[in-house]
Amino acid sequence: xxxxxxxxxxxxxxxxxxxxxxxLFYISIAKIFGGSAPILDPAITHYSNPLPHVLILTAxxxxxxxTSVGAALxxxxxxxxxxxxxxxxxxxxxxE
Amino acid sequence: xxxGAHASVLQVVVLLVGAPLCFILARGIWAWxxxxxxxxASFVMACAVFIQVATGGALxxxxxxxxxxxGIEYKIDSLGALMILLVSGIGxxxxxxxxxxxxxxxxxxxxxLFYTAFLLCMAGAxxxxxxxxxxxxxxxxxxxxxxxxxxxAMGMDRRSLTSSFxxxxxxxxxxxxxxxxxxxxxxMTGTLNMEDISIRLHExxxxxxxxAAFAFLIVGISLxxxxxxxxxxxxxxxxxxxxxxxxxxxxxxxxxxxxxxxRFIYSVFGSDYSHNHMPFNTILAFLSVIAILIPSFSxxxxxxxxxxxxxxxxxxxxxxxxxxxxxxxxxxxxxxLHIFTHAITKGALxxxxxxxxxxxxxxxxxxxxGVSRLMPWSSAAFLIAGLSLIxxxxxxxxxxxxxxxxxxxxxxxxxxxxxxxxxxMLAAFYVWKVVETMYLRPVAAERAEVREAPWPMLMTTWILxxxxxxxxxxxxxxxxxWTQKAALMLFGAG
Numbered sequence: 001x002x003x004x005x006x007x008x009x010x011x012x013x014x015x016x017x018x019x020x021x022x023x024l025f026y027i028s029i030a031k032i033f034g035g036s037a038p039i040l041d042p043a044i045t046h047y048s049n050p051l052p053h054v055l056i057l058t059a060x061x062x063x064x065x066x067t068s069v070g071a072a073l074x075x076x077x078x079x080x081x082x083x084x085x086x087x088x089x090x091x092x093x094x095x096e
Numbered sequence: 097x098x099x100g101a102h103a104s105v106l107q108v109v110v111l112l113v114g115a116p117l118c119f120i121l122a123r124g125i126w127a128w129x130x131x132x133x134x135x136x137a138s139f140v141m142a143c144a145v146f147i148q149v150a151t152g153g154a155l156x157x158x159x160x161x162x163x164x165x166x167g168i169e170y171k172i173d174s175l176g177a178l179m180i181l182l183v184s185g186i187g188x189x190x191x192x193x194x195x196x197x198x199x200x201x202x203x204x205x206x207x208x209l210f211y212t213a214f215l216l217c218m219a220g221a222x223x224x225x226x227x228x229x230x231x232x233x234x235x236x237x238x239x240x241x242x243x244x245x246x247x248x249a250m251g252m253d254r255r256s257l258t259s260s261f262x263x264x265x266x267x268x269x270x271x272x273x274x275x276x277x278x279x280x281x282x283x284m285t286g287t288l289n290m291e292d293i294s295i296r297l298h299e300x301x302x303x304x305x306x307x308a309a310f311a312f313l314i315v316g317i318s319l320x321x322x323x324x325x326x327x328x329x330x331x332x333x334x335x336x337x338x339x340x341x342x343x344x345x346x347x348x349x350x351x352x353x354x355x356x357x358x359r360f361i362y363s364v365f366g367s368d369y370s371h372n373h374m375p376f377n378t379i380l381a382f383l384s385v386i387a388i389l390i391p392s393f394s395x396x397x398x399x400x401x402x403x404x405x406x407x408x409x410x411x412x413x414x415x416x417x418x419x420x421x422x423x424x425x426x427x428x429x430x431x432x433l434h435i436f437t438h439a440i441t442k443g444a445l446x447x448x449x450x451x452x453x454x455x456x457x458x459x460x461x462x463x464x465x466g467v468s469r470l471m472p473w474s475s476a477a478f479l480i481a482g483l484s485l486i487x488x489x490x491x492x493x494x495x496x497x498x499x500x501x502x503x504x505x506x507x508x509x510x511x512x513x514x515x516x517x518x519x520x521m522l523a524a525f526y527v528w529k530v531v532e533t534m535y536l537r538p539v540a541a542e543r544a545e546v547r548e549a550p551w552p553m554l555m556t557t558w559i560l561x562x563x564x565x566x567x568x569x570x571x572x573x574x575x576x577x578w579t580q581k582a583a584l585m586l587f588g589a590g
Binding site (some may be wrong): 002006008011012015018019022025026029033052055058059062065066069070073074076077081095 | 242
């Protein structure tokens with residue numbers, strides 16, 4: 001979607017999906033069978049690893065920032081070109 | 097005297113604190129003042145760190161007092177100290193000289209936003225170098241990248257918006273690849289501290305996951321450093337960014353990415369794994385040769401001076417990666433030298449174009465006809481730094497290319513040496529193209545009133561230009577022993 005789509009918003013959506021899949025990858029690393037949430041309790045012997053969750057919290061924040069910068073750019077591009085289709089933007093640039 | 101261990105983290109913190117202060121407290125010229133102050137403070141601390149590393153060896157700092165590998169560790173060795181000195185030095189010089197250009201291209205009313213983004217960009221770059229934690233490196237990389245997208249989008253031309261968006265897409269893909277690579281490494285080793293990863297990696301070295309991690313990291317970093325087939329974002333981004341932003345990005349952004357590459361292939365994976373276990377050298381050498389030749393040819397056909405230099409930057413990246421691909425200590429040493437000398441030379445070239453853009457309002461070649469009569473100092477700086485870009489003797493460009501050639505011939509790869517020589521000849525042609533326009537063409541009548549750029553801009557330009565000559569003359573005694581030490585250390589670690 002990031003590469004194939006001609007529409008800038010769809011590119012950004014594709015990028016978000018790509019990033020989210022990496023978040024899920026990290027969460028899946030942390031899971032162990034029968035593991036519980038990492039809260040200290042004498043009854044529990046297996047804990048899931050909390051560190052990847054924390055890392056992904058950071059990565060989510062980074063992802064939100066990236067998406068919002070991208071969205072802000074899209075708004076400005078729309079103001080400047082009046083379109084969000086990449087081919088039309090190219091045509092306008094060529095004409096200059 | 098500042099305590100070196102604390103300075104290693106403070107040099108990042110000062111910039112991170114300065115950025116919101118610019119935004120909250122200051123308007124117009126005061127924002128510039130705060131930015132200049134915090135950048136200079138960071139530079140002073142970088143000097144303190146450098147001295148400390150030179151006398152006492154690598155510095156480490158444990159954030160929040162947590163012992164590594166649990167806590168985040170900052171680790172600055174001889175390579176890191178040199179790179180931080182370079183980045184914060186150029187950043188400070190650019191901020192000091194940038195006011196007139198920013199006023200003209202971005203406007204006094206948006207100066208606070210500009211300097212906020214600039215300080216964040218610089219903080220990210222310094223942080224990437226200082227940190228010894230793989231995930232922390234990703235966070236700083238994103239701070240640096242997001243700030244540079246913002247900076248590029250502030251350009252005068254509306255095409256700056258689309259080039260910034262293009263960079264955002266490619267840069268985020270690169271950064272996400274890096275996160276995937278770090279995730280695989282964490283999966284296999286259970287740690288994020290780079291030193292710790294490299295120790296534990298040997299036990300699982302032949303595992304497929306590690307190979308995947310290596311591939312993801314290399315591709316991700318190559319996107320960031322604009323290695324040939326992944327370079328498409330760079331020419332537009334450098335061309336349409338505000339002039340002073342081009343100076344900072346061209347001289348530091350790709351160099352920091354090369355630093356990350358070196359960090360991962362030597363300090364994390366180890367030279368033996370990277371060079372002997374994976375087919376990394378062959379691919380890198382092949383891509384470097386294309387990166388030297390094709391962009392150099394493209395540069396010949398450019399009609400915009402900034403775009404011409406951007407293509408030349410791609411070729412210079414090729415020289416740097418070519419040195420790495422030789423897999424020898426002299427090769428790596430030549431790469432490190434070229435990172436340093438090229439950062440200064442490209443900084444001087446883009447800064448002289450920033451001066452010219454402030455006077456003429458454009459860097460298109462046909463507008464620059466005869467500009468040497470109107471702006472003699474800016475044009476002379478371009479000429480001298482241009483000679484260094486070509487690699488004429490007594491300039492720093494010659495100094496680092498000479499070592500690159502020696503390292504290549506030591507391996508007996510004479511055809512690679514031919515590529516380097518051919519690349520330098522092409523550089524002579526495209527630099528001549530600009531110089532000829534500036535010196536030998538008549539001045540257009542409507543531009544006869546143009547004045548020389550203000551002195552702070554010229555000061556920055558000339559400091560960088562003189563440095564690029566000085567390292568050609570004194571580099572042998574000043575720079576060479578230091579990079580030699582760094583190269584030995586990187587190979588020794590593997």
